[in-house]
Amino acid sequence: MSNSPLEPSGPEEPPDLSEILRSLMNGDIGANPEMADALKQMGLENVDPAMMQMVGAQIQAMMSGSADDGSFNVELATDVARKQVSSVGDASVTAGTQRDVEQVVQVANLWLDQVTDFPVSGPASAASRAEWVETTMPAWRGLVEPVAQGVSGAIRSAMQEQFRALGSQDLSELGLPPGLDASMVMGQMEPIVGRMSAAMFGMQVGQAVGALAGDLVTGTEVGLPLIPDGTVMILPANVSAFAEGLHVDAGEVHLYLAVREAARMRLFQSVGWVGPALIAAVQKYAGDIRIDTEAIERAVRETDTTDPAQLQGVLQNSLFAPEPSEAQQAALAHLELLLALVEGWVDEVSERAVEPHLPNLAALSEAVRRRRASGGPAERVFASLVGLELRPRLMREAAALFTAVEQAEGAAGRDETWKHPDFAPTAAELPDPARYLARRAGGTEPSRDAVDDALEALLAQGTAEWEAEGDDPQAPDSSS
Template identity: 60%
Template sequence: MSDEKNPGTPGAGDDETGDANQPIGFRGSGDKGDAPTGGAQDPLAAMFGGGELPPELRQQLESMGLGDIDPAMMQMVQSQVQAMMSGSDDGSAVNMSVATDAARRAVSEAGDQSISESTARDVEQVVQVANLWLDQVTDMAPPEGRVRALSRAEWVELSMPVWETLTEPVAAGVSAAMTGAMQDQLRDLGDGELPQIPGLPEGMDPRQLLGQIEPMMRRMSSGMFGAQVGQAVGTLATETVSGTEVGLPLLPGETIALLPANVATFAEGLGVDAGEVHLYLAVREAARVRLFAAVPWLGPQLLTAVQDYARDIRFDTEGIEAAVRSVDPSDPQAMQEAVAGSLFSPDPSQAQRAALTRLETYLALVEGWVDVVAGRASSPHLPNTEALAEAVRRRRATGGPAEKAFASLVGLELRPRRLRDAANLWAALESEAGAAARDRAWAHPDLAPRAADLDDPLGFVERATSTDTDDTSMDEELERLLRDERD
């Protein structure tokens, strides 16, 4: 048929307004199959549906270098833009499908092996031994979850829902910032008003296009941020030795997990038998998961602190715009790297400072407690316990590429900067009042040590032990009164 339509192009069967599912401003300029004016020979016009471009818009596009892009590249960009504009919008700030694919791709490129049955059994036995040792030094019950030997890809799959929760506030802010910038640029075209956009019905206020910018930018930002999340999580998967080594409850169901490939890499160069390294790391992981399981408020407080920090992030819009102008717009990788390096304003807000203090304190308290308890549990059995503890402290203090990648997403590093201070506090409390008092300090957020207590551990020990004494006296007095009443 002479009037047959090409896929995605308005043709003879369209009504006066074109395909209702196609975004305004990305249709051809003619009705019922009329050829766009100038679109066939003009790649910039083709990108926007084939109609004549307003001079101001053309000038801005050419100043960005888009006028010199290879036609094949322009065709690819056009298809991506149109897919972005017409794709579904679920309102999510992070495209987790993109994130998971990117993480698995990063893991695959770094190398990953499936877990054999013998390796899985070895990990189960190692964790069983670790739990037996921990039973001797803490009354906190073992977690009820599974013991897992995980490949890097499996760790990605299990931890990704928590990463989505942590990065969602930042991603939402990025989307809002990008949307606002795009809307401001559109408003600034011409003499402070929008020019007529190709494809808009005659007489339609061009500002109605702004209503479509938000879902478009949300989809684009969601995909871009999803790719960054995936890259960061994939990088972390190649380094982390256990399920919760970063100090957050990342895995579901109180799972105790080790990543044998990463444990083997960590053991290289330590001068310690690999089996001893494996056992020590299992004790630390089992202790950390035991703590999260026994203290139900702790995990949510840690995650909330990250979210509170991320939610109040301010974006360096001038830095982002300068970074975008400095790179080749046809190089997506360079564009992403430039934007990532200029994403956040360098000055944290007062709310961020409070959230950061809370997060760093809890991370230090968790790792300090794990440090003390793992040391007590391991030292009677492992001759190199202190050397291994020091290696772990250095590893957590210096961070690595994975932590830097995560910092680019939420503007902070998951690092227990005061791990040694926290370990000293827990050791002092245990020395003064015993292991039961050490663990009882986790009973409620109001009883747990705070940032100031890390500066004065002996003061905290004095308050904690005096409270314990007062509580014991009150219990004894109550028991005496009840006994007298019964008599």
């Protein structure tokens, strides 16, 4: 157990900051000469405990868990997400269900072997919602940390404004000694404010990921490589909920969704550049987010800051500036293009794989399309966490393009589309497969636009990061 009075005594009992600070101000400082000297330098040796209670009340409710070295409290986010899925029911996966999923994925891979040379990616896993949360939280951290940093800075700025306002009031009414430097008090409090910000954003991430865990049917349905090691993850409880009302045999539903997930994981594992490019596009968008500092300051001033639920609700609606920047618009256009290519390829390959086997293919495909068109899980979670209004409008065009390539050059030609970023269809070519085929046949350079320039920049960024870690996302894939 830590000897520091500012360390929490346990995860379930956050420290009573007002009591801690009051004790420091009421004579206990003599036991700590270094603390006494620091307080005297700020003019706080005779400070009224009521002021410290007022300051502590604003942040006490947001303090929980252990200190986190990142921009948000990942431990808290995971705990909130797990509690959220548990509150609506999240039964553990039985050994029998795991065997069933393994068999379904085995069949899915046998069918995919007939239509693509991209190899089997990894093992099959039947996961509860909580297990999906645990598995994917490291990836979510990397995606949303740029936003967490911006939020932390905005909250710190808002708190500094409050301290400056306190300094301008009649100090005698607050029981403060003359000449108090409120900014120095804020300097002492900044670590605690940082923890408050980390806790607040951690709760928001946890709520968003928890909601997503209750909806996703497979591990990477959002279209991003969230699952490590190529594991084909199925969430059986959510698949059963998805199947309700489709009037399709549950076995067909499980097989169709397993084929889609296995196809997506084969693509991520076989094409080294596509996963890093997707992640870089989201991070590029998030990294250029403008936090609406004025809205956050208003929220902190006008909200009961002792009520964490009220504060979080107000802040969640006030985080982001209303208009995306030009850089964000370019990143969004590129992200939609990449997601369209990934999901268009998955659509085409999956339909080819299941067409001889599943009599209700048309109904299943339409159900997935409706799910995307109505603003699916990915759009909701990105809007909540990074203010990203994501709706991949180009997926049908991408699927049609892959169909055209396959008809002209066969399945091998279709998969060769992924051999290098420069070989992939551009935004201008996506609605015009003939144009793309002509470029492939003639060996000409693709026409370029702003989206393509953004793609090149993002890929360069992703390559540099991977090379720094000792890997190369553009290494030749196993199919070439």
